[in-house]
Amino acid sequence: MSGAVLILGATSAIARGSAAAFARRGRALYLAGRDLEELRRDAADLAIRYGVEVRFGAFDAEATEHHATFLERVGAEMGELAGVLVAFGYLGDQGKAAADFAETEAIINRNFVGAVSILNLCAARMEQGGSGFIAGIASVAGDRGRQSNYTYGAAKGAFALYLQGLRNRLFPAGVRVLTVKPGFVDTGMTFGMPGLFLVATPAAVGERIARAAERGRDVLYVPWFWRYIMLIITHIPERIFKRLKL
Amino acid sequence: MKTLSKEIAGWGRYPVQRCELERPERHAELTARSASVIARGQGRSYGDAALNEGGRIVLTERINRFAAFDTTQGIISAEAGVTLAELLAVSVPRGWFPSVTPGTQYVSLGGCIAADVHGKNHHHDGAFSRSVREFELVSADGKRLRCSPRENADAFWATVGGMGLTGIVGDVEMQLRSIDSAYINARHTAAKDLEQAFRFLQDAEHDARYTVAWIDLTSRGAALGRSVVMAGDHAAADALPRRLRTAPLLLKPRGVRDVPFDMPGWLLNPLTIRAFNALYYRVAGRKRAPFVTDYQTFFYPLDALGNWNRLYGRRGFLQYQCVVPTVTALAALQQLLEALAASGHPAFLGVLKRLGEEGAGQLSFPMAGYTLAMDLPMTGPALLKLLEELDAIVLRHGGRVYLAKDARLAAPSFRAMYPRLEAWWPIKQALDPDGVFSSSLSRRLSIGGVA
Numbered sequence: 069m070s071g072a073v074l075i076l077g078a079t080s081a082i083a084r085g086s087a088a089a090f091a092r093r094g095r096a097l098y099l100a101g102r103d104l105e106e107l108r109r110d111a112a113d114l115a116i117r118y119g120v121e122v123r124f125g126a127f128d129a130e131a132t133e134h135h136a137t138f139l140e141r142v143g144a145e146m147g148e149l150a151g152v153l154v155a156f157g158y159l160g161d162q163g164k165a166a167a168d169f170a171e172t173e174a175i176i177n178r179n180f181v182g183a184v185s186i187l188n189l190c191a192a193r194m195e196q197g198g199s200g201f202i203a204g205i206a207s208v209a210g211d212r213g214r215q216s217n218y219t220y221g222a223a224k225g226a227f228a229l230y231l232q233g234l235r236n237r238l239f240p241a242g243v244r245v246l247t248v249k250p251g252f253v254d255t256g257m258t259f260g261m262p263g264l265f266l267v268a269t270p271a272a273v274g275e276r277i278a279r280a281a282e283r284g285r286d287v288l289y290v291p292w293f294w295r296y297i298m299l300i301i302t303h304i305p306e307r308i309f310k311r312l313k314l
Numbered sequence: 315m316k317t318l319s320k321e322i323a324g325w326g327r328y329p330v331q332r333c334e335l336e337r338p339e340r341h342a343e344l345t346a347r348s349a350s351v352i353a354r355g356q357g358r359s360y361g362d363a364a365l366n367e368g369g370r371i372v373l374t375e376r377i378n379r380f381a382a383f384d385t386t387q388g389i390i391s392a393e394a395g396v397t398l399a400e401l402l403a404v405s406v407p408r409g410w411f412p413s414v415t416p417g418t419q420y421v422s423l424g425g426c427i428a429a430d431v432h433g434k435n436h437h438h439d440g441a442f443s444r445s446v447r448e449f450e451l452v453s454a455d456g457k458r459l460r461c462s463p464r465e466n467a468d469a470f471w472a473t474v475g476g477m478g479l480t481g482i483v484g485d486v487e488m489q490l491r492s493i494d495s496a497y498i499n500a501r502h503t504a505a506k507d508l509e510q511a512f513r514f515l516q517d518a519e520h521d522a523r524y525t526v527a528w529i530d531l532t533s534r535g536a537a538l539g540r541s542v543v544m545a546g547d548h549a550a551a552d553a554l555p556r557r558l559r560t561a562p563l564l565l566k567p568r569g570v571r572d573v574p575f576d577m578p579g580w581l582l583n584p585l586t587i588r589a590f591n592a593l594y595y596r597v598a599g600r601k602r603a604p605f606v607t608d609y610q611t612f613f614y615p616l617d618a619l620g621n622w623n624r625l626y627g628r629r630g631f632l633q634y635q636c637v638v639p640t641v642t643a644l645a646a647l648q649q650l651l652e653a654l655a656a657s658g659h660p661a662f663l664g665v666l667k668r669l670g671e672e673g674a675g676q677l678s679f680p681m682a683g684y685t686l687a688m689d690l691p692m693t694g695p696a697l698l699k700l701l702e703e704l705d706a707i708v709l710r711h712g713g714r715v716y717l718a719k720d721a722r723l724a725a726p727s728f729r730a731m732y733p734r735l736e737a738w739w740p741i742k743q744a745l746d747p748d749g750v751f752s753s754s755l756s757r758r759l760s761i762g763g764v765a
Contacts, residue, residue: 106340109340109393113379116381117404256338260316260335
């Protein structure tokens with residue numbers, strides 16, 4: 069396949085699973101993130117396993133002033149981009165966020181502002197190219213506000229709304245936009261959580277993401293049954309929902 | 315780092331113990347975060363080597379990135395959580411094969427080092443450690459030590475076979491063997507009794523780079539120890555049948571069937587085991603002419619059946635593997651088989667193999683002699699008593715039991731079997747003065763209580 073895929077926030081477990089799935093399809097990759105040593109390891113691993121070209125570089129979602137130069141560098145190194153995956157995010161601590169605005173700001177900036185900043189630039193590039201995909205990892209937490217993580221949920225929900233609008237805007241240009249809403253995935257974030265059931269592996273989730281992105285799908289719940297879990301959750305009347313401890 | 319308290323077991327599913335698990339996602343996160351820690355890769359050691367009751371276990375399954383692969387020299391380096399299955403997927407299509415492989419590919423490189431595993435070619439090529447050029451050892455204070463036979467050699471030799479007790483292996487660089495195809499030229503020879511099996515394992519005519527004997531542990535009397543000797547070596551591409559010659563390094567992916575749940579405990583009983591063994595002896599022994607098979611079938615026959623340990627039911631099973639020195643091996647093995655027969659205890663899978671010279675790893679299992687491995691359904695105290703009798707026979711002949719398979723050896727027997735423990739212990743103390751790296755196995759064997 070021609071054209072590289074840019075993976076932003078490439079060291080997360082889901083990003084690693086997705087990168088492997090794109091590489092299996094023959095895609096060259098550019099891995100971006102903050103932990104350069106880990107990116108170096110991931111890049112070497114993917115190149116050896118799948119025999120594709122893999123490059124990497126520093127990217128900080130919050131440093132929006134550097135996003136334009138970053139994307140130019142990626143373009144210079146990789147040429148035309150076939151796709152972009154936004155995989156970075158920050159769960160944060162809801163209790164802390166309620167008391168400390170710096171935490172709230174970090175959650176909003178990393179999950180929403182930073183994502184919008186880099187995707188605005190990617191969208192402009194890809195719109196001219198007239199093909200490709202943009203995929204963003206939002207969250208089922210963005211489907212309904214809950215006391216346990218509503219700041220994170222609000223930022224992810226806003227990101228999902230942004231992707232929806234972007235999908236609408238880029239459709240005539242032939243660029244597809246995918247919104248990914250993962251439920252529980254077996255990552256460091258969920259490891260050891262009590263009461264987890266039917267947890268998906270990052271490799272399986274990554275495979276689903278790559279397939280959906282390459283096929284130009286719109287919205288992907290993964291694992292799939294989360295679509296129905298969220299359907300139920302979003303249909304509970306607010307009168308009742310506000311009394312629940314979720 | 316988040317932890318998970320869980321009841322886990324080794325591959326034999328005995329014993330089951332509650333341990334506190336953590337699972338780092340990045341190489342940089344490898345360190346000891348508790349007063350008692352042991353690393354666990356794929357959990358394929360059979361007993362309690364990768365258990366730590368009441369203590370911490372570091373799962374290395376996510377620390378599995380390849381770092382470099384020199385395809386002209388066959389040198390590969392990777393993080394220690396990489397499995398041999400992953401390595402084979404990368405190396406075989408490029409014409410390289412692990413120099414030493416155990417009987418399953420679902421083991422981590424770190425585990426291969428910790429147990430200093432051996433393969434069917436031990437009598438020619440030595441144990442796994444011989445193919446290891448260097449590795450990184452993460453100590454309890456997070457320091458990273460490069461170890462090779464030249465650099466930090468003490469730490470290198472104490473770690474190979476050291477059952478994870480010197481630290482956590484971070485990454486590994488190893489030398490692979492050049493292959494021309496993914497296929498093996500193999501040959502089976504039936505041996506009517508133990509003595510003939512021994513003769514076949516010794517003489518060059520029946521030997522190959524890879525030689526092992528499947529032994530019928532249910533045979534009695536004159537047929538005691540009847541075996542099928544299986545020998546093979548990597549096939550040259552131009553010697554393959556025409557249909558395989560176009561892509562000699564590529565195998566079609568093999569379907570893996572899973573044992574979906576625990577089989578009832580009575581499934582493997584003396585009757586079914588005896589019937590299976592008799593059938594296998596006839597069928598496998600009949601393949602007298604050389605034949606071509608793929609490396610998956612030759613090296614990893616049991617990997618085709620996922621979770622085959624469930625065949626033994628909830629009580630699990632023990633694998634007893636011992637080695638006895640060459641001079642008295644025949645007599646020792648005869649006594650072992652007779653003791654097994656006299657006990658009436660069912661033994662399913664038996665493997666007999668000649669081993670080459672002992673390596674420099676102080677706790678490494680192999681020594682020049684013959685090794686016998688057998689799978690025994692766990693039946694409780696009667697089995698444990700039988701295995702103590704077998705220990706006594708092994709000890710009398712100067713042999714030892716393989717720790718990677720063990721779940722029940724007594725501490726005094728262990729000390730008598732591993733005399734080089736005295737040389738190992740000071741190195742362990744220098745590397746891990748607070749004794750952080752410890753496991754259920756190390757406590758059972760009182761490895762700390764030598765001095």
